[in-house]
Amino acid sequence: MTTTGFGADFVPGRAARRDERRAYRGFVRLVGRPVPQPAPGSAVPAVLVPGFISGDLSLAYLGRQLRRAGVRTFGSGIGANLGCTDAMVARLVRRLETVAAAEERPVALVGHSRGGMIVNLAARRRPDLVAGVVVLSAPVTGALSVAPHVRAQLEFLFRLHRRGLRSVIAQECVMGSCAEKVIAEFLQSFPAGLPYTSVYTRNDAIIDWRTCLDPAAELIEVPGSHTGMATDPAVRSIVADRLAAMAG
Numbered sequence: 001m002t003t004t005g006f007g008a009d010f011v012p013g014r015a016a017r018r019d020e021r022r023a024y025r026g027f028v029r030l031v032g033r034p035v036p037q038p039a040p041g042s043a044v045p046a047v048l049v050p051g052f053i054s055g056d057l058s059l060a061y062l063g064r065q066l067r068r069a070g071v072r073t074f075g076s077g078i079g080a081n082l083g084c085t086d087a088m089v090a091r092l093v094r095r096l097e098t099v100a101a102a103e104e105r106p107v108a109l110v111g112h113s114r115g116g117m118i119v120n121l122a123a124r125r126r127p128d129l130v131a132g133v134v135v136l137s138a139p140v141t142g143a144l145s146v147a148p149h150v151r152a153q154l155e156f157l158f159r160l161h162r163r164g165l166r167s168v169i170a171q172e173c174v175m176g177s178c179a180e181k182v183i184a185e186f187l188q189s190f191p192a193g194l195p196y197t198s199v200y201t202r203n204d205a206i207i208d209w210r211t212c213l214d215p216a217a218e219l220i221e222v223p224g225s226h227t228g229m230a231t232d233p234a235v236r237s238i239v240a241d242r243l244a245a246m247a248g
Helices: 014-030 056-068 085-103 114-125 148-162 177-187 233-246
Strands: 046-049 073-075 107-112 130-136 196-200 218-221
Touching: 014 056, 046 056, 046 085, 046 114, 056 073, 056 107, 056 233, 085 107, 085 114, 085 177, 107 114, 107 233, 114 130, 114 177, 130 233, 196 233
Parallel strands: 046 073, 046 107, 107 130, 130 196, 196 218
Antiparallel strands: none
């Protein structure tokens, strides 16, 4: 989910809400035997960036499957992704600098939900470090239209911030000068020549799926759910295919 200003709430249909609940059962796939990092090769290494209040563990299944396919994967290092958008992007850029230097090449960015918005912004700021971008159910058009329960989560975090918990997102990041800065970045053209794919589902019960339709991206629709993007084998195949294409 983005933090660039509240619009009207997005109200998902009953079937989408049901499928979203069902997708949580797929998190059993997060538990599994570790898959070692493959040796450096032709595959583009990838940094995986989780969604709002999720943490890197939420992309454990995707990481294991990509490593089995020969892709070296790295966590985002941004924690639970519930701080200010600008701070989250800055933290990811630092991580990107470290991984790209260690791998001695630009790396791919794969982001889920709010993580997709953050990788989009990181790629805009440091395209020299990025081989390509894949976002999954990510609101990358600069609009904030979320389900009522997500709005309630945000408003709870705003209250915590006002009471002194500065590590969580502030209201200004959604409706203030911080949000205006992010909007201005999204209004700029995406870096020319940088591969960019947005995977989305009309069955999304978290965000309005139309906020995923960035005209700068290759758009791929899947039949799953917002939450299920992290564990859906079909989505994993799309990500692996796009990463392979980045390797030339």
